[in-house]
Amino acid sequence: MNEKILEIDDLTVSFDGFKALNHLNFSLDIGELRVIIGPNGAGKTTFLDIITGKTKPTEGQVRFKGRNLRPYAEHQIAQMGVGRKFQTPRVYLNLTPRENLEIACNRQKTVIHTLFRKTLNAERRTVVGLLETIGLSHKADMKANLLSHGEKQWLEIGMLVAQSPDLLLVDEPVAGLTDEETEKTGELLLSLAESHSIIVIEHDMEFVRQIAKGTVTVLHQGSVLCEGTIDEVQTDPRVVEVYLGQEIHTNGPVNLEDTAELLGVLEGS
Amino acid sequence: MAVDTLVQSRGVDLAKRRSLLIEIAIVAAIALFLIFALPWLISAFRLNLMGRFLALAIVALGIDLIWGFTGLLSLGHGIFFTIGGYALAMHLKLPQPPGSGLPEFMSLYGGTELPWFWRPFYSAPFSLFAIAVIPAVIAGILGYVIFRNRIRGVYFSILTQAATIIFFNFFNGQQKLFNGTNGLTDFRSVFGLPVKDNRTQYILYIVTILFVILAYAVCRWLTSGRFGRLLVAIRDDESRVRFTGYNPTGFKILVFAVSGALAGIAGALYTLQSGIVSPNTMNIAFSIEMVIWVAVGGRATLVGAILGAVLVNLAKSLLSEQFPDFWLFFQGGLFLLVVLLLPSGLIGWLRTSGVDLYKQLTGQTRLSTYPSLEEDPEVEYERKNIGD
Ligand SMILES: Nc1ncnc2c1ncn2[C@@H]1O[C@H](COP(=O)(O)OP(=O)(O)OP(=O)(O)O)[C@@H](O)[C@H]1O
Ligand SMILES: [Mg+2]
Numbered sequence: 131m132n133e134k135i136l137e138i139d140d141l142t143v144s145f146d147g148f149k150a151l152n153h154l155n156f157s158l159d160i161g162e163l164r165v166i167i168g169p170n171g172a173g174k175t176t177f178l179d180i181i182t183g184k185t186k187p188t189e190g191q192v193r194f195k196g197r198n199l200r201p202y203a204e205h206q207i208a209q210m211g212v213g214r215k216f217q218t219p220r221v222y223l224n225l226t227p228r229e230n231l232e233i234a235c236n237r238q239k240t241v242i243h244t245l246f247r248k249t250l251n252a253e254r255r256t257v258v259g260l261l262e263t264i265g266l267s268h269k270a271d272m273k274a275n276l277l278s279h280g281e282k283q284w285l286e287i288g289m290l291v292a293q294s295p296d297l298l299l300v301d302e303p304v305a306g307l308t309d310e311e312t313e314k315t316g317e318l319l320l321s322l323a324e325s326h327s328i329i330v331i332e333h334d335m336e337f338v339r340q341i342a343k344g345t346v347t348v349l350h351q352g353s354v355l356c357e358g359t360i361d362e363v364q365t366d367p368r369v370v371e372v373y374l375g376q377e378i379h380t381n382g383p384v385n386l387e388d389t390a391e392l393l394g395v396l397e398g399s
Numbered sequence: 400m401a402v403d404t405l406v407q408s409r410g411v412d413l414a415k416r417r418s419l420l421i422e423i424a425i426v427a428a429i430a431l432f433l434i435f436a437l438p439w440l441i442s443a444f445r446l447n448l449m450g451r452f453l454a455l456a457i458v459a460l461g462i463d464l465i466w467g468f469t470g471l472l473s474l475g476h477g478i479f480f481t482i483g484g485y486a487l488a489m490h491l492k493l494p495q496p497p498g499s500g501l502p503e504f505m506s507l508y509g510g511t512e513l514p515w516f517w518r519p520f521y522s523a524p525f526s527l528f529a530i531a532v533i534p535a536v537i538a539g540i541l542g543y544v545i546f547r548n549r550i551r552g553v554y555f556s557i558l559t560q561a562a563t564i565i566f567f568n569f570f571n572g573q574q575k576l577f578n579g580t581n582g583l584t585d586f587r588s589v590f591g592l593p594v595k596d597n598r599t600q601y602i603l604y605i606v607t608i609l610f611v612i613l614a615y616a617v618c619r620w621l622t623s624g625r626f627g628r629l630l631v632a633i634r635d636d637e638s639r640v641r642f643t644g645y646n647p648t649g650f651k652i653l654v655f656a657v658s659g660a661l662a663g664i665a666g667a668l669y670t671l672q673s674g675i676v677s678p679n680t681m682n683i684a685f686s687i688e689m690v691i692w693v694a695v696g697g698r699a700t701l702v703g704a705i706l707g708a709v710l711v712n713l714a715k716s717l718l719s720e721q722f723p724d725f726w727l728f729f730q731g732g733l734f735l736l737v738v739l740l741l742p743s744g745l746i747g748w749l750r751t752s753g754v755d756l757y758k759q760l761t762g763q764t765r766l767s768t769y770p771s772l773e774e775d776p777e778v779e780y781e782r783k784n785i786g787d
Binding site: 182184203204205208209213214216220221222223224225229232233234236239240241244245249289293 | 621624625626628629631632635636638639640641642643644645646649650653
């Protein structure tokens with residue numbers, strides 16, 4: 131058996147009685163790349179909120195490298211080695227990509243060190259390497275608010291890596307990207323998977339196919355609906371029903387194109 | 400490629416060093432002008448006013464640090480400013496040598512014994528120390544309570560405002576301890592020099608200039624390196640900073656305390672030059688004025704804070720001499736105007752339109768002054784989006 135980097139037992143989170151996560155069990159091996167899919171509102175983002183300490187569980191616990199995370203604040207969990215990319219890209223728009231990365235790269239994140247210690251050459255070199263990896267070397271010294279959406283997504287992934295975490299949590303990294311950008315992002319994640327444990331949350335099935343080499347987890351109404359390879363998951367009748375059911379029961383006008391696409395994807399076209 | 404980028408970042412460092420030297424030269428030139436030329440150009444009365452405005456520029460720098468860079472709109476700097484003033488005034492009001500009597504207002508209200516907390520102010524070094532440290536400590540404690548509980552935005556402003564009201568009422572009501580509403584005034588001598596003497600006031604004016612430079616240098620140091628970039632990051636997205644592994648609380652407390660200390664120093668220098676400190680400067684209106692100075696000059700620019708404080712107060716003194724009832728409307732209008740038309744203040748406007756205007760006037764186009772234009776990603780971006 132592989133050792134687990136993340137174990138989640140019987141986790142429940144309720145917001146005023148509404149259970150965003152409901153008796154959820156989950157575990158992740160060291161070095162694994164796991165994709166989580168699920169309809170809107172399934173609790174995927176809440177799941178990451180719990181791991182990163184933004185929200186505390188109502189019941190159950192999360193163990194990272196064997197340690198219960200409940201007593202720790204967000205920054206402490208980050209220092210233990212959990213890095214998170216948000217659903218909408220969140221980079222510091224008034225700083226340059228280089229500065230963004232330097233902030234993430236800083237080894238000692240105390241007030242004193244940040245104030246008095248110069249940026250180490252090793253850190254600078256890491257930053258330069260990362261700039262190249264994410265393809266932003268030529269835009270390293272312009273303000274990040276001039277970057278395109280895709281570049282911001284990559285910069286944020288770069289910031290994650292700069293933190294040198296052991297576990298990367300990536301929430302919808304290709305939302306709003308072009309096909310080409312999506313594929314590049316996939317390659318980037320796959321190369322990161324060689325040295326990190328990664329959880330990727332994604333809606334885009336084509337992208338999921340590109341990166342999901344192992345297990346895919348389907349979340350639905352706050353619990354794990356099923357787990358398996360991408361092919362198993364896509365043909366699982368429960369999954370098909372969840373995706374279709376959601377489309378049919380929405381109150382608003384049903385987007386036929388989306389439904390058709392979904393049907394196509396789920397039938398493993 | 401990787402080496403290129405590293406070299407590029409070294410190049411950036413060199414450029415930074417050169418612009419730092421230029422900046423030092425400019426600061427020195429302005430200081431020399433203010434110290435040696437200005438006294439010949441304006442009356443002693445006006446010079447004293449200028450000294451006061453420069454003192455206000457120091458608290459404006461503090462506001463810029465906490466609001467402009469860190470994004471925390473403090474309406475409590477009146478507290479720190481006034482307490483800095485009191486710390487010095489208490490020393491000046493104590494008859495020397497120790498034990499030779501009470502400040503006159505105390506005997507007037509029938510006090511017989513000096514309250515315990517007045518005693519340390521017999522000591523000049525303690526008082527000088529207290530000018531900056533007491534406001535810093537109060538700011539630190541206030542900040543600790545507020546930031547630890549993750550109170551931000553409007554709630555932070557409201558809390559600091561509430562604190563201002565509490566302090567105002569306390570000082571205003573303590574007739575026997577602080578002479579209440581009237582405050583402390585009628586200082587005779589400061590460190591052996593007669594306070595009201597023109598020569599003394601000139602020395603105080605110079606001291607104020609030196610402190611503006613010092614405050615500016617400290618703020619520049621705090622905001623230019625990685626620490627400063629982190630402040631901007633906290634301002635723009637605090638929770639992102641947390642998820643990157645920093646605890647913003649300590650950073651915010653430190654900045655708030657430094658900013659409080661600057662306000663205290665400003666208050667002491669102002670008190671010496673205006674001859675009075677009273678709870679009046681703990682009015683909410685005054686703390687809001689400070690914010691207006693910084694907004695007018697330009698947030699997060701430092702220079703803008705100094706410029707804004709001096710210009711707005713200059714306008715205030717000139718206008719209220721001519722039209723005494725008019726100033727408040729003008730100030731309100733000015734604030735609206737800046738918020739609507741110059742959201743990044745005078746300096747922000749100068750940086751964008753001013754540079755273009757200058758180049759147009761001198762006939763330089765951007766192309767001929769910018770050899771690396773073709774590779775500049777920013778220009779590329781602009782071309783793409785705005786059209787060449
Ligand atoms: N702070 C909160 N307070 C109340 N309800 C919340 C809160 N956060 C999330 N929820 C609810 O929990 C449910 C799960 O939300 P979550 O954001 O985790 O979904 P998601 O799977 O990430 O969806 P999407 O695919 O749209 O990003 C939603 O119904 C949401 O309204
Ligand atoms: Mg989500």
